Amino acid sequence: MTGTETAQLLTIRGLTKAYPGVIANSDVSFSVAPGEVHALLGENGAGKSTLVKAIYGLVRPDAGEMRMRGEVYAPSEPRAARAAGVAMVFQHFSLFEALNVAENVALGMETPPRQRELSAKIRAVSEAYGLPLDPSRLVGDLSAGERQRVEIIRCLLQDPKLLIMDEPTSVLTPQEVEILFATLRQLSAEGTAILYISHKLEEIRSLCDSATILRRGKVVATCTPREVSARDLAEMMVGTALTPPARAPRTDWAGAPALEVTGLSVASPMPFGTSLKNVGFAVARGEVLGIAGVAGNGQDELLLALSGELKSAPGMVRAAGVDLGDKGPNDRRRAGFVVAPEERLGHAAAPGMSLVENALLSGAIRMGLVRRGFIDWAATRAFAEGVVRDYDVRTPGTHVAARALSGGNLQKFVIGRELSQEPAVIVINQPTWGVDASAAAAIRQVILDRAAAGAAVVVISQDLDELMEIADRFAALNEGRLSVPRPVQGLTMEEIGLMMGGAHGMHVPEIGAAHLLHAEAADAEA
Amino acid sequence: MMGSIDPILLIASLMVASTPILLAAIGELVTEKAGVLNLGVEGMMIVGAIAGFAMAVETGSPLMGFLGAALAGAALSLIFAFLTQVLLSNQVATGLALTLFGIGFSALIGQGYTGVRPPPTPKMDFGPLSDIPVIGPMLLRHDPMVYVSILIIAAVWAFLKFTRAGLVLRAVGESHDAAHALGYKVVRLRVLAIAFGGACAGLGGAYLSLVRVPQWTEGMTAGAGWIALAIVVFASWRPWRVLAGAYLFGGVTVLQLNLQAAGVAIPVQYLSMAPYLITILVLVLISADRRRAAQNAPASLGRVFHASS
Structure with missing residues (x-):
């Protein structure tokens, strides 16, 4: 047992969290290996968000244990989670509209460098990953896609071992989704594990290596998304068969447009x-x-x-x-x-x-x-x-x-x-x-x-x-x-x-972007 | 008739007249930048006024008076902090209650101090610099608190602009939910900001009772706290604009007093309302660009923060 557990990056066992009147998570167990893209799939209210908040140190579980590389992991606050190599891109952005990009990035880091160095770093890393960003712009003036880039860059600058993404594509155009996926695949190839939360089935099928499906706070299934159909995934998620809406034959109404x-x-x-x-x-x-x-x-x-x-x-x-x-x-x-x-x-x-x-x-x-x-x-x-x-x-x-x-x-x-x-x-x-x-x-x-x-x-x-x-x-x-x-x-x-406006000035990341990032991280440590 | 007003004396006395509002306003600016609307400035000022007065009279030291006033203002503001940050009460109602409480409480403490003269606050001595013509009598012959108040403005400006703690403070005022999600201690930081605001308001009050007037009378702040609140808003939460707004208000106040003394043929009522009208008019014109003003306003101002999940 310990053999497989140390091979895993993050192991969660029997995690339970209850709020007054609701059990958000009940006896949830799963594990994520380094470099794995792991999907957490479930409807609204299935307990996905509570689960990742526990991993990020925002919520303290009532029972159960988490292990990071075999060692007990119980972050009391996000700072501890970040120190352990966990980074998170939030669903509702954790950004500050009246502050500029560099200030927003600095707020998510433990020991940010001086503004000027940080700006240069943001520019370099964002170009390398095909997510161009101007560090001096106010976040309030950015599009939703650009805001998400700010969050991702903030995570990448910390060189994370586990990147949590909570419904990242709900604000992106299809082209932007493709570029995001290219970035995520590249990160995964470099060994970063990704916990990907979504209810979009096709995305999960194209991106993720494995999936844990939650319903009403419980794990109801685990599967390899590529091997099952989107319809099967949906039924596991909802618990019943879904019927698409029926459309009555169109009547042609006369007169001016309504x-x-x-x-x-x-x-x-x-x-x-x-x-x-x-x-x-x-x-x-x-x-x-x-x-x-x-x-x-x-x-x-x-x-x-x-x-x-x-x-x-x-x-x-x-x-x-x-x-x-x-x-x-x-x-x-x-x-x-x-x-x-x-x-x-x-x-x-x-x-x-x-x-x-x-x-x-x-x-x-x-x-x-x-x-x-x-x-x-x-x-x-x-x-x-x-x-x-x-x-x-x-x-x-x-x-x-x-x-x-x-x-x-x-x-x-x-x-x-x-x-x-x-x-x-x-x-x-x-x-x-x-x-x-x-x-x-x-x-x-x-x-x-x-x-x-x-x-x-x-x-x-x-x-x-x-x-x-x-x-x-x-x-x-x-x-x-x-x-x-x-x-x-x-x-x-x-x-x-x-x-919808195409890719809003993004481009597919270059090969070797990762080396730049790691070199930067090494520089910072030196 | 206008010739009887000496511009050098006018500027010198406007600095003294503005300092109480300036101190209270810069404290409130920090509190509001952290996202807390404390309408109790008037109450904290007047408690600072009597606490500083009593302390200075009992110890014989104006310095101890100012210290006591800062502590008293901060202590009163901590009641507000406890009610709004821990018990999640409404900030507007709590702030108004704080003002009413402060006015009543100060009258109670101040009963024995009416008619007493406080120890004089010595002027700063800049040596030969104070003898430079024009500049010397205008700027360099004041008491230390005038310079301290300008230093506080500069310090707050630098703190908000250049330090990490200042960035976190602005972030908390901008979106407490996002700041919480990133792991910052929203409540702790807000309590500290509220206490700073209280201490500054207390200093402002003590400056009234120890330097500007100098004696204790009930209700002596006479709305200065409310002017300070208004200046923070119309200065669009910028420290140097707070200085400009406070000096403008002080300047027009001194000018209209001089005009009254000079017997200008304008009814006294119009002259008395002039500082309020002109200050608000000018600051409204400055902050007329609503988009930019809205950007500078702390977006979470006055909203109750509850760390639910």
Whole structure:
């Protein structure tokens, strides 16, 4: 036993961690060898993040042990983990927007060199790995892909033995994913073990040597991803068979496009936001337009401009021929718009208010829930209860606060509340973000059903698979500009990647980049 | 009529008039850069004023007075730190409570000290330098605290810009979650920043009661703490701009007092409101570029940090 254990870089045995009310990890065991790319696969809430936080010293496990190269490893804080050679690229970036790249990198290092030397080092290593970065730029001005580069460079400068990557590709274009994988393969060839967390099956199949699959905090299977199909992986992950959404035959609706956007340009109201530049598209009744794009390329601004929260000039937004360009949210609701923003708590729903009150906030106009300034509570309650029933929202009742619902249930409630209002135009940003697979499938199905009933649908999403599944036409946002929408049928991944802006100035790493890094590390030690 | 105002004396007295606000503002700047909004500046100032006054009167040493004031300000701010950082109370409400508490508490302690004269604070002696015409009487004949306050500004600027600890402090104020994820001690660092802010506010208060006035009267800070808070925001959290803002406020205050004394035909009420109006107007114009101002604002300011997972 000890023989195999010392051959492994990291061995985890019986790790358990419970939070009040939830067991995040229950008796989890697996091991990672040097140079191995090991996948941790599971749905949201399966316990992946808690597990890697334990490895990185952010969470203290209740039971179980970890061994690093055969020796007991129990990091009490991230500093100890970094000293042991563990580095982590976070899912929600651990970056500081108002600080520059070099300062951000310095914050992740134990003993950073002086700013000037560090900047030179960042430049050298980032060029060698095909991830160019300007050390003096503010992180707030960088794209999501560039921000991830900052995190990766920060890890690489510490010469890690184990690199943990938590959902690294959710913010990248397909081309950027290819380059990231080339970098990771190169690191793995040099002997760095990589713990790769994802729920994207094809990525895991192409990159990883082995996989541990978690469901509800328990290890349910281990496998070699190349030897099983993506469908098998999905079923191991979810525990049940999944059915793709069914699509009703398209009806051709006559008349003007239900939604027409021409020359839409608005400045972003957010400090590090992206302004929209001359965005134009039209959506017919019964049609689903999918809008892709790496996070931070104008998705939030587009949603605000369509909902009316961000007013544009007259003529920029028309619904069924009626000009709504300079109209606010209430006028647009009257014209048949419903909108579901990405941020569920705080934007789509008021966290501290009950489901009934939240139903009223968006449904008051279209459902006639207010008469002469007085709220019709009976009708509002009936409306909220209808949404809960029809959209399978799991909640003890409509009196509970929105924040008490799980992410998936609240998303079902928000989507259901909007889609129940007999909409003519539906705008949804990230319909299934952070929602488990079966709930996601249900949400996609109701969107398609609404389109079949004659609504024009705009779905903004960073999940390309989702857009391919439900959209009729596809466009991508890149730095606030929208590509020309194209029919989904016949579109290749490469074309999609180019529409999203290609590789944003990255290139495939050179052979021998590693030598540079190790030479630098040796210099630093000397 | 304007001829009766001597520019040399004006500048000399504006430095004295500005020092209390300057000290309080630079402390609050550090606290806010760490992401904590402490609205208790006024309360910490006035407790510093009476604590410094009492200490100086009892020991006969102004230096001991300033030390005592700094300690008293820091001690009061630690109550705030305990409530907001450990018990996770709301920062705005707690800060307001701290101000009200400080005003009442200082009045209680100060009962025996009304009408007492504090030991005088000696002026700095720069030898022959103080006799240089114009510059000497204008800049080089002040008490030590004036120079200490400028040194604190320079030190805070260098600390935030050049040191690693300063970088970590800015990082904590920018995103406490990210800083926590990287393993920095968010709460510990914030408590230290709050204590520094309290000590500076205490010094500012003591400067009022020991040098500027110098005597103890109830409620003698008269809103100086609130001006300090406003200056931090309008100076977009930059140390040298805090100095400029405080001196501007002090300058207009001294000028309008001189104008009142000179009997200018402007109603006194307008002159009295002038410092507030002009300071806020100028600083609003400076920070008019909202994008840049937003970049400098600590993004986590006033948000409660709870290390959940």
